[in-house]
Amino acid sequence: MDGTVGSSARRVLVVEDERTIAETVAARLRAEGFEVRLAGDGPSAVEAARRIQPDVVVLDVMLPGFDGLEVCRRIQAERPVPVLMLTARDDETDLLVGLAVGADDYLTKPFSMRELTARVHALLRRASRSAAPAAEPEMLRLGDLEINIAERRVHRAGAEAHLTPTEFDLLVHLARRPRTVLPRERLLADVWGWADASGTRTVDSHIKGLRRKIGADLIRTVHGVGYALETGR
Incomplete structure (x- = not known):
């Protein structure tokens, strides 16, 4: 399906080491019209973000190499991008750390594909609003x-x-x-x-x-x- 996606499609980088989850998420996002690329560990995620310049990143916290928090920190330092973090634990400390390093939102596993796609669309809408000229005092x-x-x-x-x-x-x-x-x-x-x-x-x-x-x-x-x-x- 990658070959059928037009050049205007929004790019999503999915970073997830559990192959079944990664492929399920990718299939759903492609069905929504996104161009999707996958990475399965920390170093390859940072390299992929640098190479493809995604419009949004779906990022698992637990990764081999180095974790999703470090991935988020590194990619945000190079180029701000909306990040949706996936976490297996509903631990407030983890969530606060994730938000502190630049994540915009999070989902706790297990999650529905409908909820994930809704969050991705919302992040992109917010990013578009933020980039628009402000019609208000500076x-x-x-x-x-x-x-x-x-x-x-x-x-x-x-x-x-x-x-x-x-x-x-x-x-x-x-x-x-x-x-x-x-x-x-x-x-x-x-x-x-x-x-x-x-x-x-x-x-x-x-x-x-x-x-x-x-x-x-x-x-x-x-x-x-x-x-x-x-x-x-």
């Missing part, structure tokens, strides 16, 4: 928090906070509506592009990452509802 300032929309840079009290692409998009979404409580479901729809509320832990994990980088005092939790960005000092 700067957002809330107290000592400064967000440069055009350059996608964030400073608090003069110190730069290095955010992942998803963390930045989430922060901007909150900052556009300061002190307004935004439900997790709305954040999933607006930031991630998900049509359902099955991934609220994704929001929680990214909020934790943001708090570590810009300060826990700026983001208020409204239990059972969602989050609000305070105006800062």
Whole structure:
């Protein structure tokens, strides 16, 4: 099927050492119209990402050579790309580490092919929105928090906070509506592009990452509802 894919097809790199899973994922993504390439270990994944310049990477955490976290770290250092991580464990520490090295989203095994393809499409929609010219002020300032929309840079009290692409998009979404409580479901729809509320832990994990980088005092939790960005000092 690779030969029938047009040059305009979006490229997906699937990094998975379990051959059956890799081939099943690849077949489903090809049926969705994607051009798919496979890698089965850490070193070959980094080399493949460098060679094919994928539009999105589906990346297993547990790999031979070196693990998916190191793969994510290396490919993001060379060229930012949306990454969907696959993990066999629903361990919050692992998830936070994955998000910290540049993953945008994660799925816990076992997962449905329908869910995986929905996440891939959502990541690509978000990437397209981020690349589009911003029809808004280039700067957002809330107290000592400064967000440069055009350059996608964030400073608090003069110190730069290095955010992942998803963390930045989430922060901007909150900052556009300061002190307004935004439900997790709305954040999933607006930031991630998900049509359902099955991934609220994704929001929680990214909020934790943001708090570590810009300060826990700026983001208020409204239990059972969602989050609000305070105006800062």
